[in-house]
Amino acid sequence: MKTEKTDIAVIGAGPGGYAAAFYAADKGKKVSLIERSPRLGGVCLNVGCIPSKALLHAAKLIIEAKESGVRGIHFSAPTIDLDAMRAWKESIVSKLAKGVTDLAARRKVNVIHGKAYFQDSTTLRVETAEGQRYLSYEKAIIAVGSKPAMPAAFDLGNPRVMTSTEALDIEQIPPRLLIVGGGYIGMELGTVYATLGSEVVVVEAMSQVLAGADQDLVRPVLRRAKESFKEIRTGVKVLKMATEGKQIRVDLEMGGEKRQELYDGVLVSVGRAPHFGDLGLENTGVKCTDRGFIAVNPRQETDDPHIMAIGDAVGGTMLAHKATKEARIAVEVITGESSSFEHVIIPAVVFTDPEIAWCGLTEDDARESGRKVDVVKFPWSASGRALSFDRTDGLTKLIIDPETERILGVGIVGAGAGELIAEGVVAIEMGATALDLAESVHPHPTLSETLAECAEAFYGYATHTMRRT
Amino acid sequence: MDVRLPRLGEGADSGTIASIFVKVGDAVKKDQPVLELESEKAVASIPVPVDGIVAKLHVKEGDLIKVGQLIMTVTEAAVGASTPRVTEATAGEEEPEPVQTPAPVTAGAALAPQVAVVVHETLDGPQPAASPTVRKIARDLGIDLRRVKGSERGGRVVIDDVRAYVSWLQEKAFAPQAAVTPAPPASVDFAKWGPVELKKMSTLRKTISAKMVESWTHVPHVTQFDDVDLTRILELRKAHAGAYEKQGARLTVMPFAVHAVVAMLKQHSLFNASINDVSGEIVYKKYYHIGIAVDTEHGLMVPVIRDADKKSMLQLSKEIQQLAEKARERKLSLEEMQGGTFSISNQGGLGGGHFTPIVNAPEVAILGMGRGSVRPVVRDGRIEQRTILPLGLSYDHRIIDGANAARCIVDLVRAFEQFSEDDVKI
Numbered sequence: 001m002k003t004e005k006t007d008i009a010v011i012g013a014g015p016g017g018y019a020a021a022f023y024a025a026d027k028g029k030k031v032s033l034i035e036r037s038p039r040l041g042g043v044c045l046n047v048g049c050i051p052s053k054a055l056l057h058a059a060k061l062i063i064e065a066k067e068s069g070v071r072g073i074h075f076s077a078p079t080i081d082l083d084a085m086r087a088w089k090e091s092i093v094s095k096l097a098k099g100v101t102d103l104a105a106r107r108k109v110n111v112i113h114g115k116a117y118f119q120d121s122t123t124l125r126v127e128t129a130e131g132q133r134y135l136s137y138e139k140a141i142i143a144v145g146s147k148p149a150m151p152a153a154f155d156l157g158n159p160r161v162m163t164s165t166e167a168l169d170i171e172q173i174p175p176r177l178l179i180v181g182g183g184y185i186g187m188e189l190g191t192v193y194a195t196l197g198s199e200v201v202v203v204e205a206m207s208q209v210l211a212g213a214d215q216d217l218v219r220p221v222l223r224r225a226k227e228s229f230k231e232i233r234t235g236v237k238v239l240k241m242a243t244e245g246k247q248i249r250v251d252l253e254m255g256g257e258k259r260q261e262l263y264d265g266v267l268v269s270v271g272r273a274p275h276f277g278d279l280g281l282e283n284t285g286v287k288c289t290d291r292g293f294i295a296v297n298p299r300q301e302t303d304d305p306h307i308m309a310i311g312d313a314v315g316g317t318m319l320a321h322k323a324t325k326e327a328r329i330a331v332e333v334i335t336g337e338s339s340s341f342e343h344v345i346i347p348a349v350v351f352t353d354p355e356i357a358w359c360g361l362t363e364d365d366a367r368e369s370g371r372k373v374d375v376v377k378f379p380w381s382a383s384g385r386a387l388s389f390d391r392t393d394g395l396t397k398l399i400i401d402p403e404t405e406r407i408l409g410v411g412i413v414g415a416g417a418g419e420l421i422a423e424g425v426v427a428i429e430m431g432a433t434a435l436d437l438a439e440s441v442h443p444h445p446t447l448s449e450t451l452a453e454c455a456e457a458f459y460g461y462a463t464h465t466m467r468r469t
Numbered sequence: 470m471d472v473r474l475p476r477l478g479e480g481a482d483s484g485t486i487a488s489i490f491v492k493v494g495d496a497v498k499k500d501q502p503v504l505e506l507e508s509e510k511a512v513a514s515i516p517v518p519v520d521g522i523v524a525k526l527h528v529k530e531g532d533l534i535k536v537g538q539l540i541m542t543v544t545e546a547a548v549g550a551s552t553p554r555v556t557e558a559t560a561g562e563e564e565p566e567p568v569q570t571p572a573p574v575t576a577g578a579a580l581a582p583q584v585a586v587v588v589h590e591t592l593d594g595p596q597p598a599a600s601p602t603v604r605k606i607a608r609d610l611g612i613d614l615r616r617v618k619g620s621e622r623g624g625r626v627v628i629d630d631v632r633a634y635v636s637w638l639q640e641k642a643f644a645p646q647a648a649v650t651p652a653p654p655a656s657v658d659f660a661k662w663g664p665v666e667l668k669k670m671s672t673l674r675k676t677i678s679a680k681m682v683e684s685w686t687h688v689p690h691v692t693q694f695d696d697v698d699l700t701r702i703l704e705l706r707k708a709h710a711g712a713y714e715k716q717g718a719r720l721t722v723m724p725f726a727v728h729a730v731v732a733m734l735k736q737h738s739l740f741n742a743s744i745n746d747v748s749g750e751i752v753y754k755k756y757y758h759i760g761i762a763v764d765t766e767h768g769l770m771v772p773v774i775r776d777a778d779k780k781s782m783l784q785l786s787k788e789i790q791q792l793a794e795k796a797r798e799r800k801l802s803l804e805e806m807q808g809g810t811f812s813i814s815n816q817g818g819l820g821g822g823h824f825t826p827i828v829n830a831p832e833v834a835i836l837g838m839g840r841g842s843v844r845p846v847v848r849d850g851r852i853e854q855r856t857i858l859p860l861g862l863s864y865d866h867r868i869i870d871g872a873n874a875a876r877c878i879v880d881l882v883r884a885f886e887q888f889s890e891d892d893v894k895i
Contacts, residue, residue: 338608343596404623406598431598433623 002134006032008334009124009137011116011279014042016311016323017143018100023331025107032110032135034126040100040111043145043312044320046093047165052188054089055168056351059195063228063353067390080196082170089168118280121306125280139306139334142286142294143323144279146272146312153240154180154268160248161241161266164189173197174265178250180238182209184350186269187221190229191353198265200229203236203252212348213356214363216377217413220393221352228353241266272318291315298340300330308333322346345428349418354393357421360428361399361409373408374400376434378454380414382464385445391415396450398434400458405433407455416447423451434458472517472541474506474534482618483535484508485672486528487799495523497543502800504528504540507672513803521545598625607631645687645746673768684830689866692825692837693874697885699841699856705893712895716783720893722838722858723761724785726813728892729884730836731757731778734811737877739869740834741810751868760809760829761789763796764819770796771829773809782893817841823859833865836881858885 010021013035021033039046065075104111112135114128124135148163159166160174164185173196179186182204194200202209202225209232210218225232239251239258247262274293281288285304287295293315300308308330311323325344332339347359366373380386380394394414401408410424427437437455442448456462476482484506491503502514503523521543528540597619599607603626607614610631617634619626659665670678702725713720734741734757743752757778760771772792777785795801812829815838826837839859846855862878 338611339605340608343604401623404598406623406625430600431623431625433598433625435622 003123004032004133004135006030006110006135006137007139008032008331009034009116009135009140010143011124011140012042012143012145012311012313013040013100013111014143014145014311014323015044015320016145016327017042017141018104019324020141020143020310020327020331021109022103022107023328024334025109027331027335029331029335030110031107032112032137033104034112034114034116034124034135036113036115038113039094039097040104041093041097043147045096045100047168049320050096051089051093051168052164052185052192053351054092055085055170055192056188056353058085058088059192060353062195070390080173082173086170089170116279118283118307121284121304137306139308141300141327141330142276142279142302142307142309142313143311143327144276144313145323146318147275148185148269149271149273150268151270154238154266156241156243156248158243158248160243160246160264161268163268167193167267170196172265174263175199176263177201177265177267178203178248178261178263179267179269181205181269181271182232182234183269183271184210184352186267187225187350187352189267189269190225193267194228201261201263202229202232203238204232204234205237207234209234210350210352210356212362213350213358214397214411216363216395216397217356217358217411220354220395220413221350221356224353224393272312274313274315276313289315298342299333300326300341301333317346317348319346319348345425347421347425349421351418354391354414355417356411356413357417358411359409359421359424360407362411363397363399363409365409366399372402374402374458376400376454376458378450378457378462378465380447380450382453383445383447383450385447385449386414388445389415394447394450396420396454398437398451398454398458400434405435405458407432407434407437410451412450414447414450420447420451423448470519470521470543470545471539472503472519472543474515474536474538474540475518476536483533484513486530486532486534487672489526489528489530491523491526491541493523493526497521497523505799506534507676508803513806514800515540516802517541517543519543519545598623599627603628603631610635640747643747671767673770677768681827684827688828688830688833690825690828690863691866691871691874692861692863693871693878694823695860695862695878695882696857697860697882698846699858699885701886702888703841703856705888705890708890709893709895713783713786716787716895718783718786719790720782720786721789722817722841723789723813723815724782725885725888726815726836726838727759727761727774727777727785727789728782729881729888730759730811730813732884733877733881735778736880737873739873740864740877742833742868743810743831744833744865744868754810756810758808758810760812760832761792762812762814762826763793765797765799767799770801770806771809771812772796772801772805773807775808781895783895811835813838817858823861825861826863828863828865830865833868835863837861837863 007029008024009032010017011034013033017033018040021031025031044050062078065078068075112126112128112133114126117125119125122136124140126133126135148165150163154161167189173193175198177193177198177200179190179200179202182202186202187210190200190202208215210221222232233254235255237253239253242249244262247264248266250261250263250266252259252261276294284307286307287303289295294302294309294313296302296309296314300310302309310326310330312318316322326341329339329341345359347357350356363375375397377395377397381392386392386394391414397411398407399409407427410421412420434455438452438459440452442452453462453464457465487505487507489504491497497503497517499518499520500516503517505514523541524544525542528534594615597614599614604614612631612634614626617626617630620630621627702722706720710720738753741754741757745752756776759774759777761774763770763772772795774785774788792805809829809832811832812835814826814835816824817838817840820840822839824837824839826835828835841856841858843854844857845852846857860878862874864874
């Protein structure tokens with residue numbers, strides 16, 4: 001049995017894993033990147049962020065065409081060719097995946113396609129199509145990500161009950177679609193299916209959809225979703241599901257009242273679960289948290305001195321860019337830098353219509369922790385740019401420390417909010433004050449002005465609004 | 470407006486409130502002292518920046534407070550009740566530091582640090598604003614940014630602040646230690662031998678004590694004795710005291726002493742110098758700020774007369790009187806006790822002969838004046854009655870040699886004995 005040697009073994013080639021592998025290679029390490037699926041890129045690239053954004057773009061086109069009547073442009077109702085749409089989405093995904101593969105090759109990262117299994121703390125066994133390979137390493141970085149959670153009561157083995165992975169394949173457009181879970185995945189895919197013609201019902205167990213975002217940011221999304229979706233119900237418990245002919249019978253409980261409903265399709269989007277059960281972690285010193293994720297310290301080190309872990313596998317905010325940041329920290333720690341995942345601002349973007357984006361402290365956070373903050377808001381109805389494309393249903397707000405005038409949080413809802421939030425991240429990371437933002441000239445006419453106007457409003461002199469007194 | 474603890478000056482950023490002079494509802498005038506703060510350096514009174522009524526006190530006596538901490542809320546008098554918040558928020562920070570830097574002098578660690586490095590003793594506050602780059606550097610260096618004072622808007626720490634902090638740390642680390650402080654003697658139970666009374670040492674007393682230990686252990690002391698014939702000065706004083714009184718000033722021996730000392734220092738610049746232990750330089754100061762030791766019921770305080778060489782005898786008389794009063798009322802600001810170049814300790818009013826004062830480091834010399842007394846003196850072959858005053862000039866033997874001191878005291882005695890009447894005349 002021949003054992004290959006490597007400096008760093010990265011398990012999982014998603015946005016955390018490949019970022020870690022490339023960064024380590026750039027720092028002169030000999031790196032092996034192990035991926036169980038034939039394509040690199042992980043969930044984000046293959047069955048997550050990228051394909052969902054492609055489909056949302058398609059949906060946006062349909063919506064815009066439909067709403068262009070007021071501008072004197074009339075289109076006839078679109079015809080949808082699902083196969084062509086899927087192929088187009090596929091082409092985007094494969095182009096990106098190929099890009100990642102090329103980048104790996106150019107860095108001489110040893111990519112191994114296969115299932116990894118820890119023999120012990122420093123040896124991996126990889127089951128590849130060509131047989132078993134053994135790999136010994138100095139440090140391993142676990143970046144195996146997460147998978148959509150599928151509670152056993154919903155798992156009928158019926159393709160009409162989908163997770164986000166299947167839903168992104170748009171095999172068909174169910175006439176009546178139930179979405180279980182009103183988080184960002186449910187709300188985003190709900191937008192896609194509603195636009196493509198499904199009658200969408202969203203049920204959420206908690207009292208509000210899109211938990212985590214401040215409610216004033218969620219409101220414009222709800223207002224629009226209520227028009228395009230059939231229903232959004234909160235405080236609903238889904239008890240069980242059963243196949244009934246070509247439909248799914250769903251047992252619900254709502255306000256103490258039980259009922260049965262029939263749907264042509266169900267999307268289960270109740271969260272994401274870890275999946276490292278078959279990794280052989282029991283042969284290492286790695287320990288798990290109470291919630292079932294890999295336990296790490298802020299330096300991404302597990303309890304096993306040879307093994308680090310990043311991304312969804314360690315829990316927290318399950319976002320690609322969080323995984324990428326952790327990848328940098330893990331590699332820097334390995335190469336002897338004193339990096340640490342502390343005071344890192346991770347922005348969140350929900351690609352609903354309109355988009356919601358926020359970073360740093362939210363108003364809810366501040367309220368819960370009892371921290372005194374000043375909140376200034378700028379409604380997009382006062383933005384010329386928003387008016388120019390009929391999307392005044394937006395709001396920009398700053399959460400400011402009244403003592404130091406530092407910007408602690410930024411929240412935006414509105415078309416393209418995701419593209420605007422990075423300025424907020426830089427402001428918070430740099431320790432900028434509201435004055436810093438107000439003093440920086442923002443180009444006209446753009447939506448970015450709403451950030452500057454917010455900052456000005458804090459001092460009581462925003463050009464396009466008046467502070468209510 | 471909210472009144473916050475202003476910057477106290479070099480190196481001091483916190484203190485204990487010794488007393489609060491006002492209560493809620495009191496009317497206060499701009500610059501009126503409202504509380505007294507004992508810091509490691511000294512005791513200083515803190516003035517209120519506006520006219521108004523005290524609406525709320527946020528601190529109480531005995532509290533340890535830091536620069537920038539809310540002290541009290543004052544409802545401002547009618548005019549301009551609402552200051553724009555921008556100005557209000559930044560005003561305190563942009564106040565210039567009270568630094569007087571004569572061009573050729575470079576101050577090092579032996580002197581009070583010029584860099585406004587503030588060390589926060591507690592680390593319970595939130596992380597200060599700083600860019601990711603600065604945070605990374607700080608993390609690499611193992612520096613907790615909460616200890617570094619940010620110089621930018623919103624207390625933002627920039628790389629220069631970290632740099633200043635690091636060099637301050639380095640200077641501190643490599644400054645010659647004031648010998649190894651011996652462990653304090655074991656506490657003795659005096660009550661065994663008879664009744665005793667226990668009284669806590671005040672912060673001021675602790676400060677004096679620490680300062681004395683530091684000067685005594687760090688500076689190799691020698692005291693040069695001499696006597697000065699004060700008869701002429703007493704005659705001048707008698708002749709001009711009336712005129713001074715009309716101007717509201719008391720002509721005592723002190724202004725003469727200050728004047729004579731300045732005349733001496735101009736000839737012996739070494740006695741007006743300081744040592745920079747770090748750079749190995751002697752810092753010759755081109756200014757004459759004379760410290761006057763004042764005995765108060767709380768303990769010794771040393772206010773400083775700035776630019777004593779540029780002041781008339783009348784100005785000196787008035788200023789000495791004012792500073793002494795302020796010291797006794799404990800209303801001296803920190804600034805008024807800093808920057809001295811030479812000190813005078815006059816025990817004449819109390820009695821006693823020669824004594825050996827301790828140099829007020831980082832100064833290098835101090836003059837101790839005893840009580841003058843009438844004695845028979847041989848002058849031009851005849852015995853005369855003259856008023857003789859004992860002098861003790863203590864100095865730092867590291868840079869001042871015995872010969873320097875002997876020459877110096879001869880010139881000092883001459884400056885006293887040949888005091889020019891023109892200088893006294895108003």
